[in-house]
Amino acid sequence: MTQTIKIDTGPDANGHFGEFGGRYAAETLMPALLELEEAYYRITAEQKFQKEFSELLDKYTGRPTPLYYAKRLSEDIGGAKIYLKREDLAHTGAHKINNTIGQALLANWMGKKKIIAETGAGQHGVATATVAALFGMECKIFMGKEDVGRQAANVHRMELLNAEVIPVTSGTATLKDAMNEAMRYWVGAVLDTYYVIGSVAGPHPYPVMVRDFQRIIGDEAKQQIMEQVGRLPDKLVACVGGGSNAMGLFYPFLNDDIEMVGVEAAGEGIDTGRHAVTLGEGSVGVLHGSKSYVLQDADGQITEAHSVSAGLDYPGVGPEHSLLKEMERVVYKSIDDSEALKAFKALCTFEGIIPALESSHALAQTFKEAAAMDKNKIIVVNLSGRGDKDLGIVRSLGNDYF
């Protein structure tokens, strides 16, 4: 019998998760954000919407994704049993599709025919381009030039799906700048364009909306683990860039007596200053429309994030994670590039599964947690994406990491 914990993270009527979140946006966008909030709550309350959403998740993306017991890997580590939530098996190869289906369906109900998105690793870009094709919408994807280079396979996929990929050269030319540019474009095109934000970040209502579209991960995992072993897991682990796959897994378990670990990217190491440990090393600020932890200098300028994984290379984080950190409901740890690459290889070797570099951060932390736990304990880790997109970068790094 598990204890029940009373956790209510919100958000309140203005989109605040405790002191975090909110809507810090240019006035030109405010009416669109208010309209979106109203439409989101009204439309998703309709049974017909939920039915369409759920049918697409089942029949188009192939949900439910399996919850798989990684036996060889668990035995090799010799600690807790590791279960993988296989979001890598969802259509387009990552959890991102859950959210883009939800938002594109919403945009469709709202009568918007054009969609735009930012992307880092390209997974959200591909997932957005995919639903644009599915719904017959015009699609533009903003992607940092740096990422266009290191995630070339995803750029080709987006182009095959008829999306226009716009390389962003401003600032650091990574995810943060792609988001800046997408917001700038949206300011000029707000009257007929829907902006599909890919994480639990951005101004209200995005953090709550993306969480709600992603909670299917945790809802399924909960049901699956009950079916397979008859009890809840002892621990959940997920990587955190903006934090959507982690919110998706954690949210349905917040009131259960279960430990949760979010894993940020330590890049070349926290000491080097070249990392993306926003919750662990950052401070409270406002970036991309919400108040949350950010990486910044003493003068409030946002600093560069670094990670081998483009999807975690972000100096911000979703506001609900900031609240969960302050409440100490979730523990946030970090894994560096080299640890992530070792975990990447281990999953290939022991289970025949090539994970995304983002998910490899969660795996590396899972290995540490599992080793310190008894064999009768259970960890569920979110395998948020597959690693095909990362083959080029892993190859270029050589075998020294393994």
Added chain:
Amino acid sequence: MKNIQRRFEQLKQQGEKGLVAFVTAGDPDFDASRALIEKMIDAGVDVLELGVPFSDPTADGPTIQKASQRALKSGMTLKKVIELTTVLREKTDIPIILFSYYNPLLAYGLTNFYDDAVKAGADGVLLVDLPIEESDELTSKWPGDGLALIRLIAPTTPTERIEKIAASASGFLYLVSKTGVTGSDGLDTSEIKMNVERAKNITDIPVCVGFGISTPEDVKTVAASADGVVIGSAFERVIEENIGSQGLNDLIFDFTKSLKDATK
């Protein structure tokens, strides 16, 4: 705050409209920026908006983005923008508005910011990413009413929302001329006129129009209905194209004067 009101009343008596100049503080560096701004003031700027450079200016087009980058590279910070305000205040009594994204103020400390900005002689502040819904945190930490809070309204803002915004605005109301970032092309003058009239039916404070206004002709057209015209990217373009050139200060003077003349 009174200083802004006084300036617009004075302009009204003289039968002129206000030239509101936006400059990224510290572009290309502190001293050069100060010299440029002093030239602009000599040429007749009525209200100065000092832009606080920010690493992630999501409401700005490429011209102001680049200006911010140059300023940041030269070591500009909010603290130094306040220092620049002190220096300029010794030379001029025109209203000075600090124009910023919210994060640099949060990092500075909201009460400290108020104290230091007032002490430096700033008259107001405009925060481009702080809508009315999020403003309580700021204003509740301000111990007095020494700083006007300039508010933005956009063509997308519904009338009911303009009423709410105007109720909490002071100094002047900044009407964004079109949907888009700063410096984007194309002015729809009849739409601007309609939006100015809509705003003036709601508020008694001056209405100034900005975004995408770049020539004396634009100024003349917009000034026909608005109380003031805000120019930003057009100044930054002159600076960008002439950095390091000895003639830059004179070019800025002449350009500013041509804009000011168009408000008369």
